Amino acid sequence: MNRSRGKPRRAPDAPAAVGQRIELTLERLTHDGRGIGRWQGRTVFAEGGLPGEKVDTRVVRARSKLIETRVIKVLEASPERQEPACPHIALCGGCSLQHMPRQTQLDIKQQALAQQLQHFAGLQPERWMPALTAADYGYRQRTRLSMRWDRQAQRLVVGYRQRASSELVELTQCPVLVPVLDGVLRELPALLQQLDARAGLGHIELIAGEHPSMVVRHMQPLSAADIDRLHGLATAHGLVCRLQPEAAGSAQALQPDAPEPAYRLADQQLVFRFAAGDFTQVNAEVNQQMVNQALDWLALQPGERVLDLFCGVGNFALPMARAGALVTGVEGSAEMVERAGSNAQLNGLAEVHFFQADLSKPDALTWKDDYQAALLDPPRDGAAELVAVLAQRKLQRILYVSCNPATLARDAGILAEAGYRLAQAGVMDMFPQTAHVEAMALFVSGKD
Numbered sequence: 001m002n003r004s005r006g007k008p009r010r011a012p013d014a015p016a017a018v019g020q021r022i023e024l025t026l027e028r029l030t031h032d033g034r035g036i037g038r039w040q041g042r043t044v045f046a047e048g049g050l051p052g053e054k055v056d057t058r059v060v061r062a063r064s065k066l067i068e069t070r071v072i073k074v075l076e077a078s079p080e081r082q083e084p085a086c087p088h089i090a091l092c093g094g095c096s097l098q099h100m101p102r103q104t105q106l107d108i109k110q111q112a113l114a115q116q117l118q119h120f121a122g123l124q125p126e127r128w129m130p131a132l133t134a135a136d137y138g139y140r141q142r143t144r145l146s147m148r149w150d151r152q153a154q155r156l157v158v159g160y161r162q163r164a165s166s167e168l169v170e171l172t173q174c175p176v177l178v179p180v181l182d183g184v185l186r187e188l189p190a191l192l193q194q195l196d197a198r199a200g201l202g203h204i205e206l207i208a209g210e211h212p213s214m215v216v217r218h219m220q221p222l223s224a225a226d227i228d229r230l231h232g233l234a235t236a237h238g239l240v241c242r243l244q245p246e247a248a249g250s251a252q253a254l255q256p257d258a259p260e261p262a263y264r265l266a267d268q269q270l271v272f273r274f275a276a277g278d279f280t281q282v283n284a285e286v287n288q289q290m291v292n293q294a295l296d297w298l299a300l301q302p303g304e305r306v307l308d309l310f311c312g313v314g315n316f317a318l319p320m321a322r323a324g325a326l327v328t329g330v331e332g333s334a335e336m337v338e339r340a341g342s343n344a345q346l347n348g349l350a351e352v353h354f355f356q357a358d359l360s361k362p363d364a365l366t367w368k369d370d371y372q373a374a375l376l377d378p379p380r381d382g383a384a385e386l387v388a389v390l391a392q393r394k395l396q397r398i399l400y401v402s403c404n405p406a407t408l409a410r411d412a413g414i415l416a417e418a419g420y421r422l423a424q425a426g427v428m429d430m431f432p433q434t435a436h437v438e439a440m441a442l443f444v445s446g447k448d
Contacts, residue, residue, distance in 0.1 A: 297442045315377075
């Protein structure tokens with residue numbers, strides 16, 4: 001018989017047990033927004049706490065010199081504490097910074113970037129640029145909802161992943177979604193419970209933008225009644241309903257001749273079509289600011305040759321081409337290369353060219369022209385080998401767009417060793433209320 005059930009679990013060398021309650025007075029914040037305090041001579045991280053607060057926490061991980069906890073009750077609140085807008089914050093693993101003012105969120109993101117640049121590369125930019133910001137809430141243009149069939153309860157669970165768990169948080173709303181998607185979400189779980197095929201649903205993706213869509217992935221056939229229910233909800237909110245059977249590749253719209261999802265860069269008068277599953281930026285307002293800033297920092301002259309690496313659907317390539325640059329876009333996915341080329345044709349930009357290459361293997365790149373500048377927007381693991389190749393080619397300007405300050409800092413060190421200056425850098429608050437840090441950095445060859 002297991003007599004330890006229900007008791008706190010203690011790690012082998014831990015000074016505290018998982019599940020144990022600890023009272024703390026918090027002193028400062030970590031780079032990801034957790035409070036820091038001390039307990040029995042050990043450092044304690046407290047998710048959900050602010051400096052100056054006295055909090056009651058529960059241990060979620062314990063090591064010999066470091067304890068990780070989660071705030072379960074605020075005993076003495078900071079005057080900066082804000083009431084989270086989301087009713088699911090206690091469980092949802094998404095927007096963990098809602099309890100702090102927006103400016104504090106921006107400050108810790110700026111500090112995270114500065115600390116990583118100093119730690120990994122011994123660098124600081126010649127100029128820190130203002131953060132790019134937009135709305136605090138109601139900004140997210142797309143989301144994916146997970147599904148789990150509860151056999152015991154005979155019901156469908158719809159939501160996001162819980163914090164540090166594979167379980168789902170059942171949702172009734174999501175304040176960071178744009179209003180049209182939040183409106184769908186408020187009605188969607190109840191409707192899904194009515195479907196005959198509810199036990200065989202995979203996930204649902206909600207997409208806003210120019211032609212909003214609801215993409216339903218299903219592992220078993222849908223009845224005519226199911227299709228009517230889904231179609232009715234989508235059309236009631238102005239969305240196109242698209243079905244994606246497990247065996248099929250692309251999602252098929254129920255409405256005849258329905259346009260593909262799309263977004264617009266109004267300042268450049270560009271439209272970008274994309275498919276469900278393609279990577280696009282979820283924050284439309286910050287994306288527009290980001291593109292404008294990239295054009296400003298690169299200061300492209302008509303006729304300059306520019307590389308756009310990890311180009312996606314052409315988010316940076318087409319604006320640079322519109323500014324008169326001769327742009328070559330490179331992407332690892334053949335489907336994305338085709339999509340980018342189609343977007344170039346859609347916008348009448350015949351001089352921009354796109355190629356497929358595995359950018360994790362920079363020797364796969366064929367250098368046919370001399371380029372004056374490059375823009376790269378790599379995934380979280382960065383592009384260490386690629387920036388080394390760019391440095392060898394002695395490009396004048398390299399603009400690095402990053403979703404991970406640590407790999408940006410590592411790659412910045414490679415460029416610095418090759419003689420590049422970090423001319424300017426700044427954060428972009430693409431995901432308010434979260435600890436995600438997006439950044440842009442401009443590297444220039446030579447001393448001045």
